[in-house]
Amino acid sequence: MIEFLLNGRMEKVDQADPNLSVLEWLRTKMRLTGTKEGCASGDCGACTVITGTPDQTGKIHYQAINSCITLLGSLHGKELITVEAFQQEPGHPAQTCMMEKHGAQCGFCTPGIIMSLIALHANHQSATPDDHKLLEALSGNLCRCTGYRPIVDAGREAMVQAWSPDASHPAAGLKNDRSANALASIHTGGITLKAANDGPRFDAPASLAELRELRSRFPESRLVAGSTDLALEITQQLQTLDHLISVERVHELNGCRRDNDELVIGAATPYEAFRKPLSELWPAFNPMLERLGSLQIRNRGTLGGNIANASPIGDMPPPLIALAATLVLDGPDGARKLPVEAFFHDYKQTDLKPGEFIHSIRIPVPKPGEKLFIYKVSKRLDDDISAVLGAFKITLEAGIVSDCRLAFGGMAATPARAREAEAALRGARWDEASVKAAAEALSRDFNPLSDVRASAAYRLQIAGNLLQRALLASDPLVRDALTVTDYA
Incomplete structure (x- = not known):
């Protein structure tokens, strides 16, 4: 069973197909149809929603994500905010400014744009974001009929306006700790979500030991983290994946830390979480990471997933190879180290053994010259x-x-x-x-x-x-x- 907040109310789902995307669940099960499907591949941004994820201290971090390629099981322990939350007064400045600046025509893409702007507004409460941040936030939202100038104008205007909902507002968690208190009551251990009649299964272990045990029992299972690539097998190729094991909640696979002359990045760490510490060491990463997908993708996609996917056009492997970075691989037989350049054998073929997974990536810090x-x-x-x-x-x-x-x-x-x-x-x-x-x-x-x-x-x-x-x-x-x- 999974538990999460949906627009301020607790939801419990004890039986569902793990292949369901958040978008499909919202539209077909909850009849919340404000969130649109444009591409079902994370490219257009019409499906953008906001998720809130508690950190180790209980503080919630809010991010815009693509709901079309985010799997339902990944919502456990989080808050999900959709555009319907802003039907209740007070409306958000992003809504008002989009109307006043004529930022919408057909309106199909508008809910996703509104949610991207609201996420940016929520994450910059102490300082107004500049145009660079505004354009970055909107880079994953496509509009075919309005043109971007009025949308950007609306964003500029919205960012300088305050928004003060009361505690009963469905999205009040963006402004206070109400959601943190509610999410603290959800159990933090591993979860399993299954379809009816022993159908597809989704496991989300919360520790490295649980992950090792699951991989030992189910070596043919598919690992998933942010699902920014794997979900395309469901939405584009119309496949049904029988058993998914999520590494997203495994504490040991998350975060960045300095270990002497190496930066260690957990395999389940999203791009936006390691972008700053990595770019501080090697500044060339910052402009490249800004172009790796959209902000919605970088909020979900992980370093380990980009490597394990073994695409010849993945953006992270070449610089990691250039830096002589090392992978730490783990599994039922224990951990081992391998240079990133030795991980790739052929097209989509890697050095991973049955039951193994990427634990972390160790990147050398710069030396003189x-x-x-x-x-x-x-x-x-x-x-x-x-x-x-x-x-x-x-x-x-x-x-x-x-x-x-x-x-x-x-x-x-x-x-x-x-x-x-x-x-x-x-x-x-x-x-x-x-x-x-x-x-x-x-x-x-x-x-x-x-x-x-x-x-x-x-x-x-x-x-x-x-x-x-x-x-x-x-x-x-x-x-x-x-x-x-x-x-x-």
């Missing part, structure tokens, strides 16, 4: 999948490349290093001639495919151009002239 460059190329700036992603760690001593690790996504069946290009750079001056030689060597490293995102020739050319970009960006005069977008 090391520079990291990460560049993502995609057809649009926001909320898109990479055609090519290049990550380069260059170690310079008196202008000489004493060491380097060059990794790419989108160039082969797996994320991979460019060892011939590395050999061309290592020991050479960090200048145009050596970079040109390294770019030419890429054709010996990779034989990329042509697909809908890019041709093979384009991929080889752009991979070499990204090395040239890293050289230009390392020149202080050139770097100072580049914009944030140039680094993205």
Whole structure:
């Protein structure tokens, strides 16, 4: 059975198909149809809702998420707020401003946009968010008929207005601790949600020991964390997944910590939770992570999930390979360590043994002379999948490349290093001639495919151009002239 708050009221679900998305449950079971289905893949934002998740201290953190690819079982112990909560007075400034600024036409996308704006408003109560934060919050919401200028104008206006609901308001938890008190009464142990007649099953263990035991008993089960990719098998491929084990609530798999000369990130840690500590060490991650999906996706998607999915165009593996990061794998036979670059065997094939899972990722901290460059190329700036992603760690001593690790996504069946290009750079001056030689060597490293995102020739050319970009960006005069977008 799962328990959670829905618009201020406690809900208990003791029997349901674990393949149900939050969106489908809301619309078909609860008849809360304000939340819309536009794409069922986490791209358009029409399904945006707000979830509140208690931390270790009991404080609730509110986030906008895509309900179309969030599974019902993941709601246990959380608060769920939908657009229907704001039918009760007082209305939220985001609603009023969208009307006053003419931010809606057909209105289909409007509920999702409203929820994204409300989440941003709730998380910046002490300071007004700037345009950068506003655009980031709206980057996962598509509108086909209004145009974005009036929507952005509405957001700017809403962010400077106060909202003060009383304690009876369905979304009052955004402003006070009422929800925290209610959620504290929900049990924090592992849960199981099953469909009728011994149908599909969803387990959500709360400890590492429980997870190991479940994986030992059910090695054929599918692991799920944020479900930002796995849920597409349900919503796009119309599959029924018989047994899911969620790692989202396993305490040992969450959070970031510094361990001497490494940053350790739990595999179930969402992107937005590790973005700041990782970017403080390696600043190149910040603009790349801002372009990894939308804010709704980054609030749910996890580092372990991005790696275990083993996509050749996953955004995190190339920079982790460039940094010589290490995976900690766990399972019924205990823990073991493995370099990230050794984890990928072939397309969608990894080194995981039956019953194993990714426990954490250990990322080295910078050493003197090391520079990291990460560049993502995609057809649009926001909320898109990479055609090519290049990550380069260059170690310079008196202008000489004493060491380097060059990794790419989108160039082969797996994320991979460019060892011939590395050999061309290592020991050479960090200048145009050596970079040109390294770019030419890429054709010996990779034989990329042509697909809908890019041709093979384009991929080889752009991979070499990204090395040239890293050289230009390392020149202080050139770097100072580049914009944030140039680094993205």
